[in-house]
Amino acid sequence: MTLTTSEYTAAANPARLQNVTRRAISRAVKDLWPNKRVVLGTPCPSVTSYVCRITVDGETLIAKYSWLGMSLVSVLRGAGGTWKDVRQAQEVYLRSTDLVTAREARNLELLRELGRPRVCETVALHQGVLLTRPVPGRVLADELTARPWETGDLLDAALAALGDLHGPAGARLLGGARPIDERSVAGVFRRKFNGLSAGTYLRALGQDSGLPEFAREDVVELMQHTVWRLLRMGGAISPGRKVAVYGDLKPEHVYVDGPRLHFIDPAVQWAGGPHPDIAKLIGRSLLLAIGHPDREAGQQMVRGIASTLNRQVSAVPAHECAGWLREVLVLWVMDTVNILSTCLSAPRMLPLSPHQQALVSQAQTVAGIVHRVSGLLTGTMAGPRLLDVVFSEVERTTGRKW
Template sequence: MNPQSLAPTDRQLDIPPVLRYGRDRILDAAAAQWPGSTIRIRGYVPSATSCVLRIAVGNTPFVAKLSLLGVSVSSVLRGTHGAWPEVLAAQEQYESGAGHLMERQALQYGLLASAGLGDSQPVVRDGVLFTRELPGRPLGAVVAQYPARTSRLLRGALRELNILTARPEALVLARAAGTPDATISAVFERKFGQSQRSDELLEQAVIRLRELAAGLDSPDVAVFGDLKPEHVLVGRDRYAFIDPALSVGSPVLDVAKLVSRLVLYLAVVPSSNPCRAMAGIDEAVAEWARHTAPGPHGGGRLWQLVLAWAMDTANILHTVRTAPAMMPLPGHLHGLLGVDHRVVLMLDRIARALEQNGDGGRAWATALSHTDQVLAR
């Protein structure tokens, strides 16, 4: 079992030196990539996964990212990969090996650009990935502000992704330079493969999900891999996608992550009408199911979608609960801590619904009704 799944240790690292290291590495790499240019920090981007900075090179805005050991910063800070000097030594080795995470992600960004889904001009220098800052507003923010547009926005984004993932080169890249560790099932296995000490209700839900997880389709198509609402940028007339984690898996994985994270986003970010947004999600998923799984298999796909949704929600809840207290998290994830008991209640209900309903349509309808647990303020 991967050590990343372990609970907080008593060897927790001091946070500021780790964040300073990330910043300095990024600035050094930028100076090497653009000698003679003025490089300025525009802001720190909180992330549980990597060190991310918004920078300007001259007047051009970039986003720069450094991964520590290809694992989450949160697990590094918890001390699961050893004391800081050990991490630094391991990092040097990690970056000297071919095909580390930032290199694979640069190739994946290249695929997105060739499909017209964001011309980020990725470049890796000294272990740091630089992408041009892409225009557009994050999908979650647009949905929260304009819930009546949810269905149209989601249908559009899923259509674009379907076209991308159906390209033969997407599957080739997913196999050759994918991110299999990041799929919902892989993360769930890492976090919950062994029983965890957590509150009883969450533990029961996880046990149910673990047993049901055997029913998830075996991998067969290319998936985008990390389809969170903040990874879809809504532009004037196009979408851009960021932070790909291309892998081979069930086609339900992308939609499941989008549904899971949109529900949680709406649970913590004010929206004039979250129920309207949920109705939009329902409509968009119905169209997706009709399109990707017509006929008698459609119900099975929906059941799988609900299962993957619940597994992803358990995953992110675990991430948030085990993050070191002072670690900077994106605002909406921080907000999750305030409603996490209601999320657990929703998970418990959805896991029971999956157990009782082999019929996907009914499991989906029941799961949607249980989102009331988290959307009610």
Template sequence: MLFADAAARIEASARELWPGRTVRLGARIPSVTCYVQNIDVDGRGLVAKVSYLGVSIVSLLRGARGDWPAVRAAQADYVTAPGALVGREAAQLRLMEKVPGLAVCPVAGARNGVLFTGRVLGPTLTDLLIAAPEHSAELLGRVTRSLQPLRFPALPRGAAVPQTPERGIRAVFVRKMRGAAGQLYLRRLGEERIRDGQEREQVRLLLVASVERLMRHRALSQPRCPALIHGDLKPEHLLFPEGADGAPVFLDPGLQYGGECADIAKLLSRTLLHLLATPYPPEAAERALAGIDVFVRAQARTPARAAGAQDLWLRRLVIMWLMDTVNITSSYLSAPAALPLPAPAPDLVGRALALAALVDRGSALLDADRTPMPRLWPRFLDAVRVLVRGETGAAR
């Protein structure tokens, strides 16, 4: 019912925005957050997005906001509210378009809680990393450099920045995992996604222990001097229309004020998940990880950071990397079996135990001792390397 309703909303909104034009709905794009679908308007390819009550599709299908009649009734008020999610995203994209040197997907229109953006063609960051893993440090560095105008924005004077703070890594982690509700959520993980009961219990135990450790470090994930960040920096939100030598185009922002390493943490967390789900020769994966190491060390050693600041930056990076991995893995594992999952989720569900073991080992390193983080970083990367060796390419 939800999917049929969303498709109907998209078609009706498109016909209101472009009366008399030929409107054809295309393929649905799997997502665990919003309903997303390709649409063609007089030969122009667009992407349409609908958010129900600002919560994920997984939560809605699990009954977090009541039954379907209750959701539909509440949605009628939500789409006209000034803080509706797709309205904020439209405003963010329009604001980002004004930042010199920053390329974003264009807003084609917004109506009745539906956002229409131009379809951007070209390889994603994941595609480029798969094709040339030896260039991973260079590609990741180009992404962060492209975002510098956002961190120090040349925005119109007095411009208001519509933010999406509820989608920050720490905010999502604390909201999902805190208290008795969080414990119940963790106990139910994998009920419809992991068939083997023993494996399901192992995944839960590892994640429960990891969440407890990461909760102790949650205050450290907040920066002292927040800057404006993309907020939802994933490989699939970075397209390169001009190929490997061109500039990235940014999709689906979640603008918020936070530490720049929050963007980097999500980018690296999701990049690793894509690498794990790709038929990738182990030696190519090793080259990609070597590039990630070079990139992270370069970011940690920027001239503005003294030795103590480097330690804190690296610690925040690892904390948020692990938090984000828990956030998205738990979303995949808690999704109803009838919900089509986006890439790389179907492959990652089968690797849930290996991912839970990585998070367990990484969070234990944070708790282990007072060893400076620049010395713990190689040990964390070794844990990542063990996971990659066991789960990529021929080793599968």
């Protein structure tokens, strides 16, 4: 494909990015297996890396490709410069030892040595393309929405499967891990909102989302206040490298196969405790509940989410409870702000998953929730009482009685 001067000097667009990425994946796979028949399937909706299914002589594999270690939304919004800048930088990036896909491949290897959680099998890493085998079962996000009365049990099982990773065995084994810190909740938040361009970024939220202008303006105002509050709460997050965490624990990355769970897309990193995993799983599950089309099912999901979080809190020593819960809640709000702002920034032609589309349609409600909860976190309330009030605010903002 020959690009004109204007195309070189503009940021990437979704169609151009997809075409170049699919050629890169095809080249890598054919270089690995020159005599096999390779067919690329349709892309899986993603706002981070490019992911698609492929078949190699009839065997289905999952291919992942990362641009500069950034989210696709960031690249498409010009964070990596012009399309010419991105292409040139990508050539250097693919030769570096800092490839996200290379680090993920290494961490999958270590997680398989640990044995629990069960993770997908790596087939190859070549020319920046990570190839893995699909895992059995149904994605947890779909299980939660289909079986809302089992929400608490399903979330408990997902967290229990990380027991070895969060414990001494995980810390010992993953001493040789290559952290993917740019996927951390706090890291993403700081990168998005600590710079001078944060105000411009926030004011532009939702411009291509299809939201009515009055709704978009409301979301922007609520998010601005929330971000300002969260920037003052950095001290709530534990420093240090005490615990290895999965790092990108959301319901779309856990598969349920009867009593067995399988995990995909790790972003292993070190943290002061298991808080990031708990916060992301709880927060993303709440977004599914808020967007559930069935009111009663949404109520059941939120009750299950609250029960799981209460059980996690009850296992914490009493003298640590207040700080533990505050950290989880701060990370929960940060992660919700991260994903909401990313989805609202996505160019119109970039496909979003059904769950992400539902999040955009519920943007006012979600922005209201994070605004109310961040306000609570600036106060002195702590412990179980704080948790009760947080879920009361969820009820108040959504107009649903959970």
